[in-house]
Amino acid sequence: MTEWGVFSDEGCTDVFYSREEAEAQLEICKAEDDGRWADLYSVKEMCPDHEGQSKDDCEECWKE
Ligand SMILES: [Zn+2]
Numbered sequence: 001m002t003e004w005g006v007f008s009d010e011g012c013t014d015v016f017y018s019r020e021e022a023e024a025q026l027e028i029c030k031a032e033d034d035g036r037w038a039d040l041y042s043v044k045e046m047c048p049d050h051e052g053q054s055k056d057d058c059e060e061c062w063k064e
Pocket of ligand 1: 047048049050053058059060061
């Protein structure tokens with residue numbers, strides 16, 4: 001099952017099992033920051049093999 005993570009500039013902050021839920025949380029994060037750091041937040045597909053890493057730029061996968 002694909003997991004979707006909400007990422008801030010500090011890494012993954014939340015993980016959800018649906019993209020819709022992750023994007024809803026993304027909007028909450030952006031709103032809490034007054035939109036000032038909104039660009040730092042994003043929703044990414046999670047790496048299926050490594051916790052807390054996004055699929056597209058998983059540090060662990062790059063090492064292998
Ligand atoms: Zn990985």
